[in-house]
Amino acid sequence: MLVAGTAGWYAVEKSGGPPARSAAGGPGEAVTPLARSLHLPWPREGQASVAVEGIGSLGTRGAQKPVPIASVTKVMTAYVILKNHPMRAGAPGATVVADQRSADESYSSVETTAPVIAGKEYTQRLLLELMMVPSGNNIARLLARWDAGTEEAFVAKMNRAAAGLGMRATTYTGVSGMETSTRSTSEDQLRLARTAMKDPSFRKIVATASVPAPGTGTVFRNTNKLLGRDGVIGLKTGSSTPAGGNLVWATTQEVAGTTRLIVGVVLHQRAGTTPAEGSAAAHEAGHALITTIREELPRAAARG
Numbered sequence: 001m002l003v004a005g006t007a008g009w010y011a012v013e014k015s016g017g018p019p020a021r022s023a024a025g026g027p028g029e030a031v032t033p034l035a036r037s038l039h040l041p042w043p044r045e046g047q048a049s050v051a052v053e054g055i056g057s058l059g060t061r062g063a064q065k066p067v068p069i070a071s072v073t074k075v076m077t078a079y080v081i082l083k084n085h086p087m088r089a090g091a092p093g094a095t096v097v098a099d100q101r102s103a104d105e106s107y108s109s110v111e112t113t114a115p116v117i118a119g120k121e122y123t124q125r126l127l128l129e130l131m132m133v134p135s136g137n138n139i140a141r142l143l144a145r146w147d148a149g150t151e152e153a154f155v156a157k158m159n160r161a162a163a164g165l166g167m168r169a170t171t172y173t174g175v176s177g178m179e180t181s182t183r184s185t186s187e188d189q190l191r192l193a194r195t196a197m198k199d200p201s202f203r204k205i206v207a208t209a210s211v212p213a214p215g216t217g218t219v220f221r222n223t224n225k226l227l228g229r230d231g232v233i234g235l236k237t238g239s240s241t242p243a244g245g246n247l248v249w250a251t252t253q254e255v256a257g258t259t260r261l262i263v264g265v266v267l268h269q270r271a272g273t274t275p276a277e278g279s280a281a282a283h284e285a286g287h288a289l290i291t292t293i294r295e296e297l298p299r300a301a302a303r304g
Contacts, residue, residue: 032056037300041292043285046244046268047186050289051194053261055301058293066169066183067268070238070275071112071135071223072246073177075189076158078128078205079196081143083161085124089200093124096146105138111178113138114220115213122214125201129211132236134220137176144175151175165191180242186265193235193248193263206234206250224249225283230290235263237279244271245282253294256301264289 029051035058042048047062087093103118114136116122131139144154151174158172167188173181196202209227210219223237224247231251238246247266252259266289269281 029057031059034297034300035059037303038293038296041285041288043266043269043281043288046266046271046285048264048266048285048289049186049190050262050264050293051190052255052293052297053194053263054258055255055260055297060187062186062268064169064185064187066171066185067271068180068240068243069177069182069184069189069246069267070240070243071137071177072184072189072236072238072248072267073172073174073182074131074135074140074238075192075196075236075248076161076172077140077143077154077175078132078202079192079199080154080157080161081124081128081147082196082199082202084147084157087124087201089204091125091201093128093201095121096124096127096143097121098142099145101145102138102142105141108138111137111176115216116142117215120214125205126211126214128205129208130214130220132205133208133211133222134213135223135237137178140176162188162192165195167191177238177240177243180240184267186267189248189265189267190263193250193265197234197250197261197263203234206236223279226287226290230287230294232290237282239275239279239282241272241275241278243268243278244273245269245275245278245280247279247282247286249286249290251290251294253297255298260297262290262293262297264293 042061049060050058098116100118106115112135114130130136144151148154162170170184170188173179226232234250235248250263266282266285270278
């Protein structure tokens with residue numbers, strides 16, 4: 001298990017504070033030397049990890065102790081669905097019939113949901129969008145039952161996938177993130193996000209700004225308030241009182257003439273407060289990292 005204090009390469013921030021450990025993406029991946037010249041505004045609480053595809057890790061801040069991740073859980077749910085039911089980017093994918101349970105849960109007052117009608121057919125793409133864009137918990141559970149027969153069987157698939165990716169500090173106990181017993185670390189979630197973003201369909205879905213609510217005439221906006229700003233092309237939010245604010249983000253930036261994908265994770269911001277306060281803190285922390293990295297990384301690469 002990856003925990004604070006594990007031997008590894010450390011990058012010391014000039015601004016002081018605890019060192020940034022190596023980020024995920026491969027066992028023991030070292031922080032790229034470029035990170036030494038970056039002055040990253042790491043959040044003062046919780047955990048954070050960042051990596052640049054083709055360049056490497058920019059580091060990790062915070063003890064890598066498993067914490068609740070709320071709806072960030074749905075990144076793995078989507079990853080497993082697309083692994084078992086591949087679809088081309090932009091294609092509708094398979095047909096899924098909404099069951100009575102998902103319809104009954106459509107208008108819950110205690111969790112985030114999206115409306116579906118029992119017996120009605122929906123495309124796999126639309127359901128994935130309803131799960132990832134407004135974060136519909138009932139849709140996550142519907143997709144799990146469609147794929148594996150039961151939610152429990154699907155959770156077992158999620159944990160097998162996590163083990164296969166080397167996510168040693170992660171345990172999934174549900175498919176939506178409602179369960180506080182679903183826990184992970186920023187390093188593990190970074191490893192998952194980097195893998196998931198290699199799928200063009202996943203990448204297109206998490207970049208979706210809005211999705212129509214079926215049969216209601218309304219439109220759901222993406223819960224990721226950074227989407228479309230500063231090159232951000234995804235990825236997933238999650239918040240609750242126990243989990244605090246959580247944000248997995250992806251942006252792009254040209255570095256030395258090549259457009260690079262930058263992926264980051266911020267977990268456990270303002271845990272114990274309201275979901276709204278935690279979410280705001282996670283967005284603020286993510287935005288600070290994104291803008292600084294996009295500004296400083298090209299200059300650091302040019303300096304060599």
